[in-house]
Amino acid sequence: MRFALRNKPKLVKAFGEDYYNLIVESLRKYFSDRSTIEKYKIDGVNYEFINVPNIQHNTDSFFQFAIINNKYDVVMLAYYSAIG
Numbered sequence: 001m002r003f004a005l006r007n008k009p010k011l012v013k014a015f016g017e018d019y020y021n022l023i024v025e026s027l028r029k030y031f032s033d034r035s036t037i038e039k040y041k042i043d044g045v046n047y048e049f050i051n052v053p054n055i056q057h058n059t060d061s062f063f064q065f066a067i068i069n070n071k072y073d074v075v076m077l078a079y080y081s082a083i084g
Contacts, residue, residue, distance in 0.1 A: 003031050006068065006078045023063055023079065026055045037075065039067060049080065060084050 005011075005027065012020045030052040031037075039048040047066040054061040061084035069076035 001031055001035060001037070002074045003027050004074055004076050005065075006076065011079055022054070022056065026052050026063055027065075027077070029053075029055050031075075047078075050077075051083065054082075054084075 005024065008020065011023070030050075037050050039050055041048055045066070047068065050065050050067065051062040052065060054063060061082060064080040064083055065077040066080050067075055068078050
């Protein structure tokens with residue numbers, strides 16, 4: 001399974017290159033470790049979501065992504081928030 005993350009220029013502008021790279025590396029690890037993903041819904045939002053663990057050491061935080069589209073083996077994601 002592969003992923004595509006939307007809006008790189010906006011994410012880099014808002015959070016910086018280092019934070020963007022952390023998000024992408026966390027996504028790479030998450031998708032390399034599993035063949036299925038755990039999706040969930042949030043009331044009042046039309047998208048499904050996933051929580052991706054932050055790969056930084058000694059953190060119990062997650063990145064939350066909305067699943068915009070799922071075609072073939074590619075999941076199109078939009079960054080939603082950080083948790084923890």
